[in-house]
Amino acid sequence: MELKNAIKTIIADFHQRDLPKIIERNMSIPLDTGKVVTLIGPRRAGKTYLLFQAMRRIEDKTNILYINFEDERLSFRQDDLQLILDAYFELYPKKSERDLFIFFDEIQEVESWEKFVRRLYDTVTKKIFLTGSSAKMLSREIATSLRGRGISYEVYPLSFREYLRFGGVKEDMASTKGKAKAMHEFQEYLIKGGFPETACMEKTIYEKTLSSYFDVMLYRDIVERHSISNPQAVRDLLRHLVSQSSKEFSINKVYNDFVSRSMKISKDSLYRFVDYFEDAFIIVPIKNYSDSVRKQIARKSYAIDTGLISHASLSAGSDLGRLLENVVLLELKRRGKQVFFFKNGEECDFIIKENGKIKDAIQVCYELNESNRKREIKGLINAMRRFKLKGGTILTMEKEEKQGKITIKPATSWLVEG
Numbered sequence: 001m002e003l004k005n006a007i008k009t010i011i012a013d014f015h016q017r018d019l020p021k022i023i024e025r026n027m028s029i030p031l032d033t034g035k036v037v038t039l040i041g042p043r044r045a046g047k048t049y050l051l052f053q054a055m056r057r058i059e060d061k062t063n064i065l066y067i068n069f070e071d072e073r074l075s076f077r078q079d080d081l082q083l084i085l086d087a088y089f090e091l092y093p094k095k096s097e098r099d100l101f102i103f104f105d106e107i108q109e110v111e112s113w114e115k116f117v118r119r120l121y122d123t124v125t126k127k128i129f130l131t132g133s134s135a136k137m138l139s140r141e142i143a144t145s146l147r148g149r150g151i152s153y154e155v156y157p158l159s160f161r162e163y164l165r166f167g168g169v170k171e172d173m174a175s176t177k178g179k180a181k182a183m184h185e186f187q188e189y190l191i192k193g194g195f196p197e198t199a200c201m202e203k204t205i206y207e208k209t210l211s212s213y214f215d216v217m218l219y220r221d222i223v224e225r226h227s228i229s230n231p232q233a234v235r236d237l238l239r240h241l242v243s244q245s246s247k248e249f250s251i252n253k254v255y256n257d258f259v260s261r262s263m264k265i266s267k268d269s270l271y272r273f274v275d276y277f278e279d280a281f282i283i284v285p286i287k288n289y290s291d292s293v294r295k296q297i298a299r300k301s302y303a304i305d306t307g308l309i310s311h312a313s314l315s316a317g318s319d320l321g322r323l324l325e326n327v328v329l330l331e332l333k334r335r336g337k338q339v340f341f342f343k344n345g346e347e348c349d350f351i352i353k354e355n356g357k358i359k360d361a362i363q364v365c366y367e368l369n370e371s372n373r374k375r376e377i378k379g380l381i382n383a384m385r386r387f388k389l390k391g392g393t394i395l396t397m398e399k400e401e402k403q404g405k406i407t408i409k410p411a412t413s414w415l416v417e418g
Helices: 002-016 047-055 082-091 113-123 136-145 160-166 176-192 203-224 231-243 251-260 267-279 306-312 320-334 373-386 411-417
Strands: 036-040 064-068 101-105 128-132 150-154 283-287 299-303 338-344 346-354 357-364 392-396 401-403 406-410
Touching (some): 047 128, 064 082, 101 113, 160 176, 176 320, 203 267, 203 306, 231 267, 231 283, 320 346, 320 411, 373 392, 406 411
Parallel strands (some): 392 406
Antiparallel strands (some): 283 299, 346 357
16 A cells, blocks of 8 residues: 555656656657657766657646666566555546556566566557666567557667757758867767766766766666676676777677686686676677678677766876777667678778668778878778678767769768768
């Protein structure tokens, strides 16, 4: 009874309060798909505010049932979940089930949640919206338990276009002044990253905020969720992967480094930890594209946000090329692209696969100059020839030109085109 009363209070309080003011994201959640809509992504990327963005389109706010499963007033077991529905209809006994919109935030906190959601879908309403910070919701629970009843969207931190909007900066890549302003903002975006809350923060505040994000992701989503008894090893591995973003990584090298520091950890544990990081959307891996299964094992990892790289690495600010590459990878993911890197002698940073074929190749280089120009172009041409591409792109910080079939353009222009 105590839990039901707490749920009633939460529901009633939500209906009494105004929805928070929001800045529209480029992503919009459809309200009438007839499917369970799931938003998956890292903590603090804006999943909850995308729910609020959708709620604003519902005329009668009392038709909304919203529960945040990380609310400290709530502690659910699987058998308690029915109390949510009971509490709502005790508050609103005349409401029709078919008019009900259900929004559940961070629902992976409750064991066997998917059985409850499936029952709601089959017997109460098909207007169900979920968020979660676990990739397994996307691949396992949603696909297996809901059996075609759900559609999922991946939510990333702000794109550069959204970052400009959050800062109140007008997109203008036509005028000299507009380009200069965009370039200034982009320099900040590379270092600060795109977590919505940090977009307009002062330097000392966003640095502390990013530190807190890192700790919450580490301890809440990794250590606590997986009951890890050696948090120091997990922290060291995560800092290593994030600070080395865009580079190939080897568990063998990490293992040997840990052994040299007298840290007792198995290779199997390290592999498992990396899986946990991917599941929590802290790192984004891509594979080498190759017809050889052995060469496909090679992987690079990218951070879910460049702000985390700045937090984890003291040298991030001086290695802007890696930050730029990370930004491009995340934008390709936002656009729903299937991305690989291609390393066959010379390396191409990204190749894009669509409908079973490689359709595009992209090289990323902060500054294209005499010392690296030949290498960067050679890597891109190597990929273009291998996959019979008619052209390729090199994204830089400022340079813009055409060289044969290769288009060289500022990353800012490419980012605002998408």
